[in-house]
Amino acid sequence: MRRFEVEMNDLKNRLMDMSGLVQEMIKTAIFGLVNRDSKLFSMVFSLEKEVNIQEIVVDDKCLKLIALNQPVSGDLRFITSAMKINSDLERMADEAVNISGRAVNLLKYPELKPLVDIPKMSDIVQQMLADSIRAFNTTDAELAKTVLVKDDEVDDLLKKLTSDLKDYMIKSTDFETIQRAVDLMFIARSIERIGDHATNISEDVIFMVHGKDVRHPRAHVFKAEQQSHSDEGNTD
């Protein structure tokens, strides 16, 4: 194997390792919340430090790969996609930390209500993350596309959960209930953000495989229209 291929493989393995850490963080944060086990959160906080290190190492590796090898087309798209996936993974880790921070608050009080929708939402986004990373690993654009459709399901669960929590708030006049409902609302929002990042990763995989940007579907129509009315299409 050429040195360049060895390095590209190493980059992929590093991102796979990093995504393993992030998946562990999310799983642990939700498990700690659902099972009311506050000992687990320290693991999340400690794994975040490792993810932060990896983010810097991966970015540095990507820059060196470009500078030393002048990759083009597919290889270049792989490296710039890796940089973006790197950033999304780090932001997912931040959300796992946010969830754990809120959960630390929550576990000081009795359970507000069975957390039915939180585990359900989190199962979906964890599957989205696992699939988006598997799609990256196997350059499987079709698998990446299946992630995109799940995002709506998560949004619907978030709406339902937010509405339920507002009902709790209306019925209560004590600090504890309001505090717990607010914490749960922000936890649900963090879970939804993790789903958004998995969506970003899947879009990057599709771009990496096909060289076709699938972000902002309607933007392409506008772009095409704009370019047909100007000379811009020729200069880019």
Next chain:
Amino acid sequence: MRRFEVEMNDLKNRLMDMSGLVQEMIKTAIFGLVNRDSKLFSMVFSLEKEVNIQEIVVDDKCLKLIALNQPVSGDLRFITSAMKINSDLERMADEAVNISGRAVNLLKYPELKPLVDIPKMSDIVQQMLADSIRAFNTTDAELAKTVLVKDDEVDDLLKKLTSDLKDYMIKSTDFETIQRAVDLMFIARSIERIGDHATNISEDVIFMVHGKDVRHPRAHVFKAEQQSHSDEGNTD
């Protein structure tokens, strides 16, 4: 001027234009909220489409600049930083849309309370964005550093505002008050996120200028420690 320099200049100008759109979106969203003028939000929604187009165009331009010119060191850092700033700008535009969406809800009801801290927070993050972009435009790492310290101020305001809003919720048992407090809480969170993105941009500028990664200050210590205990430092 060489063709490469012309293209690099064009890339910078495009990001400056894009940041102008995003600044306009944020300003308009907050102005519409504070002055209770719901007609303004349609402008925010319409500018988002333009930002989405620009994001794709800028990314495409960055890839072509790398593929066709094989830039190294400072030039390469400029282009990869541009890709990251591009992504942060687009996510700020999303937050301006989130703020406007919540504000549309809010304006259906009478004002909950004078929004003292919201305009104050938003003034700070707008200044952070303006400074981070000016630092990018003038490659001024010192200016970028001034942005990083303001993030704490925003976090403090968010805490205070969240706490005030929880007090409103505790005192109320009607749907309207809870709804308004929740909307304001999420608006405050969006404003804080805009500050986070301005911080990201400033970190990118410092990296671009000095080639030194200032993200996750403590991560570097860990990285250094880790590398001194392994051979990893030699392979990157």
